[in-house]
Amino acid sequence: xxxxxxxxxxxxxxxxxxxxxxxxxxxxxxxxxxxxxxxxxxxxxxxxxxxxxxxxxxxxxxxxxxxxxxxxxxxxxxxxxxxxxxxxxxxxxxxxxxxxxxxxxxxxxxxxxxxxxxxxxxxxxxxxxxxxxxxxxxxxxxxxxxxxxxxxxxxxxxxxxxxxxxxxxxxxxxxxxxxxxxxxxxxxxxxxxxxxxxxxxxxxxxxxxxxxxxx
Numbered sequence: 001x002x003x004x005x006x007x008x009x010x011x012x013x014x015x016x017x018x019x020x021x022x023x024x025x026x027x028x029x030x031x032x033x034x035x036x037x038x039x040x041x042x043x044x045x046x047x048x049x050x051x052x053x054x055x056x057x058x059x060x061x062x063x064x065x066x067x068x069x070x071x072x073x074x075x076x077x078x079x080x081x082x083x084x085x086x087x088x089x090x091x092x093x094x095x096x097x098x099x100x101x102x103x104x105x106x107x108x109x110x111x112x113x114x115x116x117x118x119x120x121x122x123x124x125x126x127x128x129x130x131x132x133x134x135x136x137x138x139x140x141x142x143x144x145x146x147x148x149x150x151x152x153x154x155x156x157x158x159x160x161x162x163x164x165x166x167x168x169x170x171x172x173x174x175x176x177x178x179x180x181x182x183x184x185x186x187x188x189x190x191x192x193x194x195x196x197x198x199x200x201x202x203x204x205x206x207x208x209x210x211x212x213x214x215x
Contacts, residue, residue: 009066010062010065010066010067010068010071011062012049012055012058012059012061012062013044013046013049013058014062014068015058015059015061015062015071016041016044016049016052016055016058017039017040017041017044018039018040018041018068018071018072018075019041019058019075019086020041020042020044021034021037021039021040021041022034022039022072022075022076022079023075023079023084024041024042025188026079026080026084026185026188026189028181028184035191039068039072054086054087057086057087058086061074073094073097073098073192074089074091074094075089076097076189076192077093077094077096077097077098078090078093078094080097080152080185080189081093081096081097100151100153101153101193101196104153104157104193104196105198105201105202107151107153107154108153108154108157108202108205109205109209111149111150111151111154112154112205112206112209112210113209114144114149114150115129115141115144115149115150115209116209116210118140118144118149119140119210122140124140126206126210128140129141130162130164130167130168131167131168131171132172135171135172135173136172136173136174137172138178138179139168139172139179141155141158141164142155142168142178142179142182145182146182152185152186152189153193155182155186156186156189156190156193156197157193157197157202158206159186159187159190160190160193160194160197160199160202161199161202161203161206165183165186165187168183169183
């Protein structure tokens with residue numbers, strides 16, 4: 001997992017740089033890839049950092065989380081939780097995310113079981129969870145996410161298996177950008193889970209749960 005590292009010691013300026021890179025990575029409409037640039041914010045100057053009104057927050061985080069990868073996951077988990085501003089970030093969001101990762105396989109199986117039950121109840125095939133009959137509608141799998149019955153983690157695992165976000169973004173009419181916003185979150189979040197994803201295990205979970213639905 002990206003958060004597991006023995007690397008210790010990080011300067012407050014670099015904490016600010018990681019924070020900036022994570023926010024740019026998740027910015028809607030942007031093309032910045034934090035992984036490509038090794039979590040370094042572009043064109044940052046030390047003079048700007050010294051004048052930053054939130055400098056103390058970054059200095060405190062440098063002491064609290066001396067490992068670079070811990071800081072990456074701290075910032076990422078807070079941004080995903082909706083706490084993009086440094087003074088809204090907190091340990092609770094980070095610890096909740098760590099707990100999700102520890103239970104990832106269990107949660108994925110439980111959420112896919114729920115999705116399979118919804119599909120069967122409504123007469124959906126597995127494919128129709130991702131491709132609604134009406135191209136202006138939000139896909140059923142995204143509605144389950146909006147209802148907090150399927151997590152962003154499960155959506156990311158499914159996209160790792162199926163690459164469905166490309167099809168959704170290409171084929172749906174989405175004037176309110178509801179589906180595209182969710183797709184964006186999945187695409188940007190997925191790399192942080194890459195080492196936790198087990199293609200064969202997750203594929204078998206989906207096949208076993210949805211076999212009866214597909215009949």
